Amino acid sequence: MYVDTHVKNNSDVIQKSDRSSIKHSKLQTTENIEMDKHHDYEEVEVKKGRIESPQTKDSLTRVKCILWIMAVVIIFIFAILIYLTVILYQRKIPNTMSAFTVNTPYSYRSHNGTSKLTFAKTIYQYGQDFDMATGTFTCSIPGIYHFSVTMVRKGPLKMNSTIHCKIHRRKYKEDDISIIRIADTDCRSVSQTFVTYLDIRDTVYLGTCHDEDTYIHLEWWSSFTGFLLHPNKT
Structure with a gap:
């Protein structure tokens, strides 16, 4: 009688363990599926151009830096041209005071x-x-x-x-x-x-x-x- 009870208890423990393992396995499988779906979704979105990849972000950052530098250079050149224009204009004006x-x-x-x-x-x-x-x-x-x-x-x-x-x-x-x-x-x-x-x-x-x-x-x-x-x- 004691032996039967012990065996039964062990059998219940094993069944519970199996259920827990199966449940954990299913949960992990579900997480993996969700991760795969998310990864697949990101790849699709990247291909569609809706999400920027790290490489794209780096490229955009470099492009922005280049554009800023070009803008500064253009403004500097424009200021020099204005200065030279004013000087030339003043030289063309005859002196009429003494x-x-x-x-x-x-x-x-x-x-x-x-x-x-x-x-x-x-x-x-x-x-x-x-x-x-x-x-x-x-x-x-x-x-x-x-x-x-x-x-x-x-x-x-x-x-x-x-x-x-x-x-x-x-x-x-x-x-x-x-x-x-x-x-x-x-x-x-x-x-x-x-x-x-x-x-x-x-x-x-x-x-x-x-x-x-x-x-x-x-x-x-x-x-x-x-x-x-x-x-x-x-």
């Missing part, structure tokens, strides 16, 4: 055989037409110019004391000189303005002063100004 204002009389001495009044301080200058070393304005843009001179004496007024200079306009390679006299007798200051037409390399300067020490007798705010009114377009 102006200067100087003060503080500095010296009165000869430059190439001509005595000229020079100044020590530049208040304003557009371009390089006025030479501080020689006190000479040299025309670089033909046109109509305006010039003005203000001379202020130092110290108290004295009877019959006069300070005078002349504005010289000299044509390039010509001897004729147009002169405007600037003189004061009873006033401490005097001003003179004139308008004239200048060609390229014509010069304007202050000279023919009454003595070599003229600059010493002038206040520092004595000034000389010139600017282009209207350029010659022809």
Whole structure:
């Protein structure tokens, strides 16, 4: 009786084990089938182009990098072209401005055989037409110019004391000189303005002063100004 019960129990255990093994086997088989289906589905989708393979992703990444580099290069080249275009455009625009204002009389001495009044301080200058070393304005843009001179004496007024200079306009390679006299007798200051037409390399300067020490007798705010009114377009 004991033996039969033991055998029966062993038989039940074996049957349970077999059922468990069969169940596990079926479950594993089901998982394998599902994995195979999923794998097959991915392969089909990859072939259809719906899912990217790792190789495709790497290729797309490289393509994107190349496109970004090309875009940066194109933008850089475009910026250089714009910069060069602006420079060329500016060079084509003719210069139509020339102006200067100087003060503080500095010296009165000869430059190439001509005595000229020079100044020590530049208040304003557009371009390089006025030479501080020689006190000479040299025309670089033909046109109509305006010039003005203000001379202020130092110290108290004295009877019959006069300070005078002349504005010289000299044509390039010509001897004729147009002169405007600037003189004061009873006033401490005097001003003179004139308008004239200048060609390229014509010069304007202050000279023919009454003595070599003229600059010493002038206040520092004595000034000389010139600017282009209207350029010659022809």
